Amino acid sequence: MKASKQNPNKNIKGYVFQTQRWSLHDGDGIRTSIFLGGCPLRCSWCHNPESWSRNSTETVSVEEVIKTIKRDEVFYRASGGGVTFSGGEPTYQTEFLRGLVKSCMLLGINTAIETSGFFNWKSNKDIFQMLDFVFVDIKHMDSKIHKKYTGVGNKLILENITKISDLGKTIIIRIPLILGVNDDDENIDKTSRFILENLDIEGVEILPYHNLGEYKYKELGLDTQYQFAEPAKERIEEIKDRIKSHSINIIDY
Numbered sequence: 001m002k003a004s005k006q007n008p009n010k011n012i013k014g015y016v017f018q019t020q021r022w023s024l025h026d027g028d029g030i031r032t033s034i035f036l037g038g039c040p041l042r043c044s045w046c047h048n049p050e051s052w053s054r055n056s057t058e059t060v061s062v063e064e065v066i067k068t069i070k071r072d073e074v075f076y077r078a079s080g081g082g083v084t085f086s087g088g089e090p091t092y093q094t095e096f097l098r099g100l101v102k103s104c105m106l107l108g109i110n111t112a113i114e115t116s117g118f119f120n121w122k123s124n125k126d127i128f129q130m131l132d133f134v135f136v137d138i139k140h141m142d143s144k145i146h147k148k149y150t151g152v153g154n155k156l157i158l159e160n161i162t163k164i165s166d167l168g169k170t171i172i173i174r175i176p177l178i179l180g181v182n183d184d185d186e187n188i189d190k191t192s193r194f195i196l197e198n199l200d201i202e203g204v205e206i207l208p209y210h211n212l213g214e215y216k217y218k219e220l221g222l223d224t225q226y227q228f229a230e231p232a233k234e235r236i237e238e239i240k241d242r243i244k245s246h247s248i249n250i251i252d253y
C-alpha cells in the first residue's frame, strides 16, 4: 500500500525555504535537511535572516515534501541517516511539522530537529515524542542578555529543553559561540552546570560565529544592530576544554 493513500496529513501545506539533500552535518548518516520558514527569535548573529518570515505564497504540501525525502530513502537506510527539520524555527509551523514528522514515522524514516527551544510545549509535545533526535541551542544562561541579543528570554527555552530530556530523547546541545556575548567563563560554567543538573545528553556542539550571512542583511535591507568577530581556533579549543572539564562530551561533526 502506498504511504500517501493512508496518510491523512498529505494535504497540509506549509512554507519550506530550502531543501538540502546529502547533508552530512545535521545528524547521523546521509540526511535530507528541510528548512521551514518562520522564527519568533531575532538572534543578532543569525546567518539565515531570510528564514524569519513564515508567510510565503510558495507553499508546498506534506505529500510533495515527502516525495523529495523518499528519493534518498535507500541512502538513509544504508548510512543510518534520515531527515532533519530545521529553520527558522520548525515548530513555528506546528501543523505542517507534525504532518511531516508523522509521515516520516509511517515510512520508518529517522527524524531529527534543529530547534531554538522556543515554542509552546503543549502544542508540540506529541511532535517531540515522535522525533528520534533533537539538536537544541543554549545561547545564554542570563535571561536579560538572552533577550537583548535574541528578542526573547531564556526561561521557556530552558524549561522545554528539560522536558525534551525527560522524554528520553537523544539530545545534542548546540552553543553558538559569540565573542563578547556568551563566551565568558561564567556563562560557559553556568551552561555546563545547567546541563549536568537537568539533562541527559549525548554532548555539546560548539558552533563558532561566522560572518558568511552578513551580505544577506544588506540584500534584505535589514539593520545589523551588533557586529561580531569570528572566534580564533585557540579560543574555540579553550571553550571546548572548559566544557570538557565539567565531564561533558564535546561533539565534533
Ligand code: SF4
Binding pocket: 039, 040, 041, 042, 043, 045, 046, 047, 048, 049, 051, 087, 088, 089, 116
Ligand atoms: S533561532 Fe535560529 S533562525 Fe531564529 S533568529 Fe536565531 S539563529 Fe536565526
